[in-house]
Amino acid sequence: MDFSDTMGISASGMRAQAKRLQVAAENLANQETTGTTAGADPYRRKTITFKETLNRTSGVSGVDIKEIGQDQTPFETKYDPSHPAADANGLVKMPNVSAMVEILDTHEAQRSYEANLNTMQITRSMLTRTINLMK
Structure with a gap:
């Protein structure tokens, strides 16, 4: 494995975690959307x-998005007969988004992103040192 392989692995991890952050942010933004x-x-x-x-060229593995799916957890209901989405019993279906789960997911994604960024910075530093030794 060479320096470019390490950079490619870290870059793929950063892309994946950035998408994970985007999905969690979208979920948080819609936690009250009925x-x-x-x-x-x-x-x-x-x-x-x-x-x-x-x-296949380098034989090195990375990470990519497999799927952006939907959580099939049942919706909770809230009694609000004045709401436009209320059924005949006055119940409104609420999104199946838990702010706590999304916040924890964003923290985990952020830490993973930072770890990949740190790996890239260390790799770049090692490459720079190697070039300086060759001078």
């Missing part, structure tokens, strides 16, 4: 899964 008509479904939490990818 349907607009009676009985309509609200925003459904998005999920993200990753997959290992192999660079």
Whole structure:
């Protein structure tokens, strides 16, 4: 494995974690988004899964987005007969987004992103030192 392989692995990890942060931010932004008509479904939490990818040229693995799916957890209901999305019983379906889960997910993604960035910086530093030794 050479320096470019290490940089490629870290870059793929950073891209994946950036997308993970984007999904969590979208979920947080929509945690109160209900349907607009009676009985309509609200925003459904998005999920993200990753997959290992192999660079056939170098033989080095990285990470990529496998799928952005939807959490199939049932919606909770809230009694609010004045809401436009309330059903005949006055119940409104609420999004299946937990702010705590999303915040924890953003913290984990941020730490992973930082770890990959740190790896890139160390690799760059090692490469610079190697070039300086060759002078």
